[in-house]
Amino acid sequence: xxxxxxxxxxxxxxxxxxxxxxxxxxxxSKEQALSVAKSLLEQGANISVGLGQVNIxxxxxxxxxxxxxxxxxxxxxxSSQVLGDCYARASEQMGAGQEALKAAFSCYYSNxxxxxxxxxxxxxxxxxxKIALNNEKLTSVPEIGFKPQDIKEVDAQPKTPDGKPxxxxxxxxxxxxxxxxxxxxxxxxxxxVLGDFSNQSK
Numbered sequence: 230x231x232x233x234x235x236x237x238x239x240x241x242x243x244x245x246x247x248x249x250x251x252x253x254x255x256x257x258s259k260e261q262a263l264s265v266a267k268s269l270l271e272q273g274a275n276i277s278v279g280l281g282q283v284n285i286x287x288x289x290x291x292x293x294x295x296x297x298x299x300x301x302x303x304x305x306x307x308s309s310q311v312l313g314d315c316y317a318r319a320s321e322q323m324g325a326g327q328e329a330l331k332a333a334f335s336c337y338y339s340n341x342x343x344x345x346x347x348x349x350x351x352x353x354x355x356x357x358x359k360i361a362l363n364n365e366k367l368t369s370v371p372e373i374g375f376k377p378q379d380i381k382e383v384d385a386q387p388k389t390p391d392g393k394p395x396x397x398x399x400x401x402x403x404x405x406x407x408x409x410x411x412x413x414x415x416x417x418x419x420x421x422v423l424g425d426f427s428n429q430s431k
Contacts (some may be wrong), residue, residue: 230281230305232363232373233312233337236356237282242301246282248275259299266295281308312337327375334360347385355382 238244242414243262244255244355247269257264270285277284279298288294291310297303316419319329322342335345338356345356354362361377 230312231367232360233308233334234280234305235363235367236359237308238260238280242280242304243299244279244282245269245372248277250274251279262299264301270295279304279308281305281309281311283307287311297353308337325371327379329374330373331357331360331380346380346382348382353375355380358382 234240235371241255243257243259245252245262245266254264266276266278270423275285276360278295280301281304283291283298283304285295287307288298291307293303293307298307311425312333316329316333319332319336319342320326323329323332331345334357335342338345346358348355348358358380360373361375361380364373365376
């Protein structure tokens, strides 16, 4: 979870990511975060919040409220449930182990097992690569056994202005009896993909 939090929010419990948009600055307190999040939701925005950037569409299934989502413990509990569900789904397809764990991080990021390998932004690292790089810094997490050289990245596919692929790729788990547990919403983007939190979204 430490590697995931570093990739998703750089440890900012009040982080808010907006799918298809950017915030001028990030909230600096829970009160600000709640106010900004409520305003965005009133405008119909699709947001992810907190340490693990839990998407609003998953709140009901996870039993999470907006107020709780900006508290570290409930947010990390929800995040771990989503990641665990992704790992279970990946393990059904490819067996337990590091390949399934890599796929699970991709699933956490995008709700499929492939998009997390696409290079994005600058300098052009994929989400799964960021997880591997973060884990090298956090040597107290032995459960993650893959390293940056184990990640086979691909170039990002062309996307429409709202962030959707122009030619949708069928997710590996589509149509294969995926778990009925809550899943992260499609295109749930981390607000700080470069891992350099500076009070601005990506």
